[in-house]
Amino acid sequence: MMMTSKKLEYFENASSFIAECKTISSSAELVATFHKHISELGFCHFTCTSFCSDSDTPHNAVRLAEYPSEWIEHYIQQSYKKHDRILSVARNRIIPFSWDDPVVMHGMTDLQEQIFQEARETGIIHGVTVPVYADGFIPATINIVGPNRDVDPDVQHALHLMSIYLYDTAVKLRKQEPETLTDRVIELTDRERECLQWVAEGKSESVIAELMNISQSTVHFHVENTKRKYGVATRVQAVVRAFLDNQLLL
């Protein structure tokens, strides 16, 4: 079989990313490196997310993203996670799929179509999702977004391969977090993180107070602290910052 130069180029790109994974020492570096390599394949954004229940955030769960922050903010505000078509398809697949695949496009609810439309308006147009499963790991999805509808199958295979190494590296970095992230500029306390987690779930301060069995004023205090630490004006902005900082799972 003749090897096309494009095919070899995609493989070289994936191999280069895999080699770089061995020396990456932080989540931020991993995000930048993966982003660089998917850019070379014509993609512009990605997320790497462990499947987690809304209130359960295990230590080895992963959240990496290079995504438009206005979309993340909107997604959180509208509580779109529970309606997310891509997530629901990914839960039942073991091989990658394009967002334009009939398995995604057929049978969408009106709200799911609306979410897709709104995402397109922020530049999230076409994508490939790679589900990743490993014994003892929380299953994950890697969403890789680009402007092109028709993705070369070999590009999709390269993304598949790279995504497996992305997730493996992310989990290994997560285990090292106490050592590698001691110089983190923004440190949230457990209480602040917990409050912000509930904010991300769309809960009001009074509800959070009940859930955490503390007073509403204490909840308010913790939430305000997170806003102050991140230097942002709104609760949702604090959630977005914590999300991008891998301190929060949505």
Add this chain to the structure above:
Amino acid sequence: MIVIINRLNRDDYTDLLDQMYRQRYDIFIKRFGWDLPNDGVLEIDEYDTDDAVYILSVDDEMNIKASMRLCPTMKPHLMADKFAHLCFKGVPTGPSIMEVTRFYSLDHYKRDDLPQHFTGELRAAMLEYALSEGLTQLTCIANLTIIPNMLKTGYDLTPLGLPILKKNECIMAYAINVTHASYIEVCENNDIDGPLLPVSKPGERTAA
């Protein structure tokens, strides 16, 4: 317990080999539906020759719980004969490279959360054997769904080409780099706290 079967001792282990061929038939043909040579009971192919080395993880009653086959890459082997198109820069061959095929574990079919003792034992024994034989790489073709587990267990893998989609499965060729560091990591990740290979008789493990 680990048992190594090679050309020098295979006559001592005809029962174990028979058990392994039966299990391979059950798993690869009946369960996975692979199109492989068989006689309706045993799965034996053209690479089950005197050159093949088998590493088995067995329980106290000598029931095989996990097994794999190593074939020399200097002779005809599966990757070169049937899957060369998966290796974008040529099929790795050489005296220090062997091919892993027919890796299976009965641990996988348990429906409980018991640790995969036999799988872990075989994973570590494979590297221990490779190191003891001076091998540098073990080549393999596998479904991509197992790669996250391979990485998690501590193997250092080098893909040999992009995956391909075959009958709704993504498969890929890769090399397992044989290093002492990855052997230690695999042992740690599988709760292996010492050597697994049987003490060899003179010349027993080196003839392949």
